[in-house]
Amino acid sequence: xxxxxxxSHGNDSTGRYNARFPALILGMSPIISIQGLxxxxxxxFKALKGVNxxxxxxxxxxxLGPNGAGKTTLISIxxxxxxxxxxxxxxxxxxxISQWREARSRIGLVPQELTTDAFETVWDTVSFSRGLFxxxxxxxxxxxxxxxLSLWDKRSxxxxxxxxxxxxxxxxxxxxxxxxxxxxxxxxxxxxDVELRRDMWQMVRELRASGVTIILTTHYIEEAEExxxxxxxxxxxxxxxxxxxxxxxxxxxxxxxxxxxxQPLSSVPDELAPWGLHIQADGQELVYSFDAQADRNEIxxxxxxxxxxxxxxxxxxxxxxxxxxxxxxxxxQRAGEQA
Amino acid sequence: MSFNHHGVWAIYKFEMARAKRTLWQxxxxxxxxxxLYFVVFGAAMGGRLSDVEGVPYGAFLVPGLxxxxxxxxxxxxxxxxxxxxxxxxxxxxILSAPISPLEAVIAYVGAAATKSVVLGLVILATGACFVPxxxxxxxxxxxxxxxxxxxxxxxxFILGIWARNFEELQFVPLLIITPLTFLGGVFxxxxxxxxxxxxxxxxxxxxxxxxxxxxxxxxxxxxxxWLSVSISLVFLAICSAILWWVFKTGYRLKA
Numbered sequence: 001x002x003x004x005x006x007x008s009h010g011n012d013s014t015g016r017y018n019a020r021f022p023a024l025i026l027g028m029s030p031i032i033s034i035q036g037l038x039x040x041x042x043x044x045f046k047a048l049k050g051v052n053x054x055x056x057x058x059x060x061x062x063x064l065g066p067n068g069a070g071k072t073t074l075i076s077i078x079x080x081x082x083x084x085x086x087x088x089x090x091x092x093x094x095x096x097i098s099q100w101r102e103a104r105s106r107i108g109l110v111p112q113e114l115t116t117d118a119f120e121t122v123w124d125t126v127s128f129s130r131g132l133f134x135x136x137x138x139x140x141x142x143x144x145x146x147x148x149l150s151l152w153d154k155r156s157x158x159x160x161x162x163x164x165x166x167x168x169x170x171x172x173x174x175x176x177x178x179x180x181x182x183x184x185x186x187x188x189x190x191x192x193d194v195e196l197r198r199d200m201w202q203m204v205r206e207l208r209a210s211g212v213t214i215i216l217t218t219h220y221i222e223e224a225e226e227x228x229x230x231x232x233x234x235x236x237x238x239x240x241x242x243x244x245x246x247x248x249x250x251x252x253x254x255x256x257x258x259x260x261x262x263q264p265l266s267s268v269p270d271e272l273a274p275w276g277l278h279i280q281a282d283g284q285e286l287v288y289s290f291d292a293q294a295d296r297n298e299i300x301x302x303x304x305x306x307x308x309x310x311x312x313x314x315x316x317x318x319x320x321x322x323x324x325x326x327x328x329x330x331x332x333q334r335a336g337e338q339a
Numbered sequence: 340m341s342f343n344h345h346g347v348w349a350i351y352k353f354e355m356a357r358a359k360r361t362l363w364q365x366x367x368x369x370x371x372x373x374x375l376y377f378v379v380f381g382a383a384m385g386g387r388l389s390d391v392e393g394v395p396y397g398a399f400l401v402p403g404l405x406x407x408x409x410x411x412x413x414x415x416x417x418x419x420x421x422x423x424x425x426x427x428x429x430x431x432x433i434l435s436a437p438i439s440p441l442e443a444v445i446a447y448v449g450a451a452a453t454k455s456v457v458l459g460l461v462i463l464a465t466g467a468c469f470v471p472x473x474x475x476x477x478x479x480x481x482x483x484x485x486x487x488x489x490x491x492x493x494x495x496f497i498l499g500i501w502a503r504n505f506e507e508l509q510f511v512p513l514l515i516i517t518p519l520t521f522l523g524g525v526f527x528x529x530x531x532x533x534x535x536x537x538x539x540x541x542x543x544x545x546x547x548x549x550x551x552x553x554x555x556x557x558x559x560x561x562x563x564x565w566l567s568v569s570i571s572l573v574f575l576a577i578c579s580a581i582l583w584w585v586f587k588t589g590y591r592l593k594a
Contacts, residue, residue: 076594079431080434080435081434081593082593082594100437101343102437104435104437109431109432111428113428115427115431116427117427117429119360120353124356127349128349128353130345130349131348131349132345132346132349132432132436132438133437134343134346134436134437134438135345136345137345174432
C-alpha cells in the first residue's frame with residue numbers, strides 16, 4: 001500500500017489553502033487547540049473534565065487511555081458528533097461551534113465501529129462521502145484513494161461482500177475522500193490482522209509525510225510506541241500527560257538491572273541498602289531498579305560495592321520499561337492520588 | 340460554502356438510489372395494491388355502488404387512493420431514510436459533515452417527497468386505465484400533491500428520529516396514519532355519514548387533505564378549499580416547529 005498526496009501548495013481541489021509541507025512545521029499555531037473542554041452527559045457522568053490540549057500541524061498524536069477514559073468523547077466533540085458542555089475547540093483556527101462548516105470540512109473521521117452501508121458499492125459510498133463534505137465530484141481523486149488503499153479492484157463490489165479488513169479500508173477511504181487536513185482514527189487496529197495493521201501504519205506515515213495531521217486512539221500501546229510523535233494519556237476524563245514520545249519514555253521510563261549471582265543470597269546485605277535492591281529466583285538474582293534519567297555512575301558504584309563484599313555474578317542484563325508500563329504506572333498513580 | 344449543495348445532492352442521490360434498489364417495495368407493490376382496490380371496489384363492487392355527487396364510484400376513489408399511498412409512502416420513506424443510519428451507525432458521517440440541519444432535511448425530505456410524488460402519478464396513471472378521470476383544477480391538484488408529499492415526509496422524518504427501534508418505527512404508520520386515512524374519506528364522502536360521525540370525522544386532519552385533493556379533480560369537497568389549505572398549513576407549521584426543536588436540542592441525534 002503506498003500513499004502519496006500532492007504536496008504542492010496553493011489552493012487544492014476543495015478550494016482550501018493547502019499548507020501541508022514539510023511534515024512538521026514548527027512555530028506555527030496548533031492545528032487543533034482544545035481549551036477547558038468539559039462534557040457531562042445527561043446521566044450526570046462527567047466524561048471530560050476541563051481538557052486542555054494542543055495538537056501540532058503535521059504530527060501523529062496518539063491518545064491513550066483505558067476504556068471509558070473519554071477518548072472517543074473527545075474525538076466526537078471535535079468532529080461535531082457530541083455537543084460539549086463547556087470549553088472551546090479550534091480546528092485549523094476555526095471554532096467548531098460558531099465556524100462549524102469550515103472546521104468540519106477540514107476533518108476526516110474513521111470511527112471505531114465498522115459502520116458502513118451494506119448495499120452500496122465501494123465507489124458510490126466513497127463518492128457519497130466526498131459530496132457530503134461539500135466537495136465537487138472528482139473521480140480522479142476517488143480513484144487515487146481507492147488504489148492507494150488497495151480497493152480499486154473492489155470498487156464495484158457491495159460493501160457487505162467485503163471482509164472486515166476491507167471494510168476498515170473503505171472507512172478510511174471515505175474519511176480521505178474530501179482531502180482533509182486532520183484525520184482522526186479511533187482505534188484503527190481494532191479487529192484488524194497483523195498484516196493490515198502494518199499496512200495501515202505505513203499508510204498513516206505516508207499521510208503524515210504529505211502533511212496530514214493524524215490523531216489516533218489506540219488500545220495497542222505498541223501502536224502508539226511505533227507510530228506517534230507525541231502521546232497524550234487520558235484517564236477519568238482528564239489529560240494526565242501529553243508529551244513527546246521519547247521525552248515521555250525518558251522521563252517516566254524505568255530501567256532494571258538483573259544480576260545472576262554465583263552464590264545465592266538469603267537476604268540483601270545492609271551495605272547494599274542504599275540501592276533498594278531486591279532478590280528473586282530463590283536468591284539467585286539481584287535486581288536493581290532505577291529511573292531512566294538516574295545518575296549512570298550508580299551502577300558502577302553498586303558493582304564496586306558488590307566486589308568489596310565479594311558477591312560475584314555470572315551474568316547481567318538490563319531492560320527498559322515499555323510505554324505500556326509507563327502508561328499503567330501513570331494511570332494507577334493517578335487513581336492512587338484520587339483515592 | 341454558504342449552502343452545501345454538493346452535500347444535499349449526495350444525500351438526495353443516495354436516497355433515490357435506495358429506492359431504485361428496492362423498486363418492487365417502493366413502486367411496484369403500492370401500484371399492485373392500488374390496482375386491487377380498483378378491481379375490488381371499482382370493477383367488482385362499483386356497479387352496485389351508486390355515483391357520488393354524479394361521479395362514478397371508481398373515479399371517486401382515485402384521488403383518495405393517491406392520497407392513501409402518498410401518506411403511507413411519504414412517512415415510510417422519510418422515516419426509514421433517517422432511522423436506518425441511526426440504526427446502522429452511519430449517522431456519524433452526517434453529523435460530522437459540514438451540512439446544516441436544514442440542508443439535511445431538504446435532502447432527506449426532498450428525496451422522500453420525490454418518491455411519493457412519482458408513486459402518486461403512477462397510481463393516477465394506473466387509475467386512468469380502469470376509470471375515466473378528469474382534473475378540473477390542475478394547479479391545485481399539483482399543489483396538494485406536492486404539499487402532502489412534503490408535509491408527510493417531514494412528519495416521517497420526525498418519526499425516524501424519534502423511533503428507537505423498528506417497532507416504534509412501524510407504530511405510528513400502522514396504528515395512527517392508516518386508521519386516520521381509512522376514516523378520512525378515501526372510500527366515502529362525508530355526506531354518507533350520520534351527523535354525529537360526520538362531526539367526529541372533522542377532527543381527523545387527513546379529511547381536509549383528501550377533500551381538497553378530490554376537489555381539484557371533480558370540484559366536489561366535504562369541506563371548503565380554504566379550510567383544507569389552512570389545516571394543511573397548520574400541520575406543516577407543527578412539523579417544522581418540532582423539527583426545529585429536534586435540531587436545536589439534538590434530540591435522539593446527538594449526545
